[in-house]
Amino acid sequence: MIDDVAQALRPGQRIFVGGSSNEPAGLLQKMMTADLADDLHFIQFPIGGLNNFDFTAWHETYQQTTFFMTPVLSKADAARLHYLPMQMRWVYDYLQSGVDVALLQVAYDRDGVLRMGPNVDFVEAVLTSAEVVVAELNRAVVAPAGSLRISESRIDVIYETERPLAGWPEPNIDDAALRIGELVASLIEDGDCLQTGIGAIPAAILKCLSDKNDLGLHGGLLDSGGMRLIKAGNVTGARKAIDTGLHVTGMVLGDEALMSWAAETPGVMLRGANHTHEVSAIAQLDNFVSVNSAVEIDLFGQINAEFAGGRQISGTGGSVDFMRSAKASNGGRSIVAMNATAKGGSVSRIVPRVDLVTALRTDVDIVVTEHGIARLKNLPVDARQTALIEIAAPQFRDELREHISAG
DSSP states (O other): OOHHHHTTTTTTEEEHHHHHOOOOOHHHHHTSSSSOOOOOOOOOOOTTTTTOOOGGGTTOOOOOEEEOOOOGGGGGGGEEEEOOOHHHHHHHHHHHHSSSEEEEEEEEEETEEEEEBBBOOHHHHHHHSSSEEEEEEETOOOOTTTSSSSSSGSSSSEEEOOOOOOOOOOOOOHHHHHHHHHHHHHTTTTTOOOEOOHHHHHHHHHHTTTTOSSBBEEEEEEOOOHHHHHHHHBBOOOOOOTTOOOOEEEOOOSSSHHHHHHOOOEEEEEEEHHHHHHHHTTTSTTEEEEEEOOOOOOOOOOOOOOTTTTTOOOOOTTTHHHHHHHHHSSSEEEEEOOOOEETTEEEEEEEESSSSSSSSSTTOEEEETEEEEEEEOOOHHHHHHHHHTTTTTTTHHHHHHHHHHHH
């Protein structure tokens, strides 16, 4: 069967590879040792720690475009690895053209309907572009009940496997993350519609929302914390003006229990980034609260979410999409939640000037660290600086004040 996959590829083709929780890893493992065409160019939006293929390592003529840097890709051949900084909403549009082949993973749902697996961020875009679709049909997976359908007639080559999906462990929530979670939760009102990301701080925030009612979810990610809030009745989606009663996400990311629940829960609706990250959709959701993190923030309020130690460590992702969409929502708020320090408290993450700007100073309404809340919206420059210094780690506040005085 892998011969059929190899025969479907031609030199010079641009090949999209499904990523995050729906990577066709069984197919890719087999392709690594197959006799494939030369001069292939792979395109993927990976998640570090989950998607671990460096396609440039497969053959000396292969290239790869990535929208997100990972530890594995940081060691790739820099001449053939191309990092493309692009917000997720616009990645969707980018992939609507210029893709020759799509490598995807599909599975049957509980009713025997063929669907995509637990990530659909860019699938519809790629299917409008790709001439050839190669799918790993994973017999060990039950597709989420709310994932996208795909017709077998749209698939040119099917490669069958039976393997469990790679899990995503729940993060450890330390005291600082829990304190940040409590502070962010104090900013959330009944009926708000939330978007959160990956990591200990988002997990802590969700953990601290058990006293809220009629929350909505609309974003790029649904994890175990979101599942628990839905099952407990804290998240209902009842007040959402669109997708009422539905929990909208681009991907489901977690353990086997989460995937099994998604397979039985049609109210978890998986949609592409042209909906999950689209400002015109989110603008219809009142009180949309976007919660994202950062590597560092400077005293202007500029956010660096992707660059550290002089190198690219992640990507632009969807944070700016959500920040700006929150501003288009009636009652919306854009929150950045982050630890005040890094490297065991030796480095401040509130700095005079960031190394690289991911989000503009106009994109952020509120910044939260374990030391407090800085409400930046409508504050002039000097007041913003003061507010940010007040939530910096105490040992760095004088140094930050001296920078202002010297400037």
